[in-house]
Amino acid sequence: xxxxEARIDVAHLPGILDPxxxxxxxxxxxxxxxxxxxxxxxxxxxxxxDAPSADAARDQVDEMCRxxxxxxxxxQYSIEITELSRT
Amino acid sequence: MSAKVGIVLFPGTNCELDVAWAVEQLxxxxxxxxxxxxxxxxxxxxxxxxxxxxxxxxxxxxxxRFSPVMNAVTNFAASxxxxxxxxxGFQVLTEAGLLPxxxxxxxxxxxxxxTVELRVETSASVLTGLASPGALLRVPINHFEGNYVCxxxxxxxxxxxxxxxxxxxxxxxxxxxxxxxxxxxxxNVVGLMxxxxxxxxxxxxxxxxxxxxxxLLAAAAETRASLSA
Numbered sequence: 001x002x003x004x005e006a007r008i009d010v011a012h013l014p015g016i017l018d019p020x021x022x023x024x025x026x027x028x029x030x031x032x033x034x035x036x037x038x039x040x041x042x043x044x045x046x047x048x049x050d051a052p053s054a055d056a057a058r059d060q061v062d063e064m065c066r067x068x069x070x071x072x073x074x075x076q077y078s079i080e081i082t083e084l085s086r087t
Numbered sequence: 088m089s090a091k092v093g094i095v096l097f098p099g100t101n102c103e104l105d106v107a108w109a110v111e112q113l114x115x116x117x118x119x120x121x122x123x124x125x126x127x128x129x130x131x132x133x134x135x136x137x138x139x140x141x142x143x144x145x146x147x148x149x150x151x152r153f154s155p156v157m158n159a160v161t162n163f164a165a166s167x168x169x170x171x172x173x174x175x176g177f178q179v180l181t182e183a184g185l186l187p188x189x190x191x192x193x194x195x196x197x198x199x200x201x202t203v204e205l206r207v208e209t210s211a212s213v214l215t216g217l218a219s220p221g222a223l224l225r226v227p228i229n230h231f232e233g234n235y236v237c238x239x240x241x242x243x244x245x246x247x248x249x250x251x252x253x254x255x256x257x258x259x260x261x262x263x264x265x266x267x268x269x270x271x272x273x274x275n276v277v278g279l280m281x282x283x284x285x286x287x288x289x290x291x292x293x294x295x296x297x298x299x300x301x302x303l304l305a306a307a308a309e310t311r312a313s314l315s316a
Contacts, residue, residue: 016236017261019192071146071182073189074236 001050003084004057010070010077011042045069054081089116090307093130095160095176097122097140097151102173102284106136109287113297115304125155131314132169132213132307133160135176137229137282147190147232148178157183169213169306170276174230177268177278186271186278187245188237194261198231202292204256205267205281212252212270213306214277214299224295226281228259233280235262235269245269252277275306 012018018040025039051057058081070077092110094103096119107117120127122140127133140151151157157179164170164185172180180186193199207215207222218224237245242264245251253268260280268279283296 017191017194017234019194019196019234019261023196068149069145071149071189073181073187073238074191 001052002054003048003050004054005082005084006045006047006049006057006061007080007082008045008047008061008065008069008077009042010045010065010075011040013074013076016074048084054083057081089114090131090304090311091116091118091129092303092307093118093120093127093133095120095122095133095135095156097138097154097179099140099142100136100138100175102137102175102282105282105284106134106173109284109296109300110134110304112287113300113304115307120156120159122151122154122156125159127156127159127163127168130163130307131310132171132303133163134303135160135170135172135179136284137174137176140175140179143175143178146182147175148180148182151179152183161185164271164276167273167275168310169303171214171303172276172278173282173284174228174233174280177280178232180276180278185276186269187241188235188263188269190232190280191234191236192232193230193234193259199233199259200227200229201259202227202286203259203267203281205253206256208251208254209249209270211249212274212277212302214268214270214279214283214302215252216302216305218298218302222298223256224253224286224298225293226283226286226296226299227292228281229285230260230280233260233262235266235280237263248272250274253279253281 286293286296
């Protein structure tokens with residue numbers, strides 16, 4: 001069994017309004033950054049999971065995302081798994 | 088015997104006393120349902136009131152869904168019992184899968200606390216059974232995440248099946264199709280962002296929420312009658 005760090009990014013689904021992203025997108029040009037577009041505000045969740053393999057860790061984290069960490073009605077997610085140590 | 092309304096209390100709920108007061112003013116009986124108890128006891132209707140259940144951590148309503156009482160509420164709803172989620176309660180019901188869609192941050196990115204005008208769109212729900220479609224009601228809103236969203240198929244179904252219960256006359260928060268409240272397929276589960284309990288007496292600014300709460304009490308009385316029949 002190894003420990004894996006999972007980094008989960010939870011973002012709005014395409015087509016779902018991102019009010020925070022839209023507000024920041026309007027604020028940046030006010031500071032002179034006129035070449036910015038497609039601002040999206042997402043959240044990152046980090047956790048450590050002990051699992052027999054990286055694939056097993058990913059599968060379990062994916063299940064967590066579907067059941068709790070993301071709301072599939074408005075959000076999409078991506079998962080990065082990094083091995084921390086072998087115990 | 089008067090109809091008994093169970094009011095769910097999560098850590099962070101803060102509108103339970105207002106709902107209980109309004110229910111009692113209208114001749115109903117109010118009973119608190121603690122979130123950690125897996126039962127709705129012998130109530131005839133359930134209200135999931137407003138507030139910040141479990142701190143609204145992760146997403147509004149996301150953690151509340153796992154409170155034991157929600158199993159009992161889900162079973163009660165499945166057996167046809169009237170269930171109404173107000174504000175944070177609406178968010179909880181969408182997270183629990185009792186109502187479709189989700190509520191996200193208001194378009195203007197501000198917390199809104201104001202009285203708005205609502206249009207009753209159907210009387211085919213436990214919250215609007217005594218209301219007339221087309222009627223305009225002045226009811227307060229008090230939320231940051233009241234911007235209703237759902238996918239196009241869900242919206243089509245909500246419209247085709249007459250499940251948009253209330254619409255904003257002047258959309259305050261960016262809600263899809265001006266939606267302020269929706270019902271499930273059978274009309275016995277309703278969620279809405281406005282607070283009818285805060286419009287339950289002209290002395291507090293509006294009595295327009297009374298028709299909604301009376302509708303709920305009437306539905307609760309029917310539940311009681313059908314159970315004892």
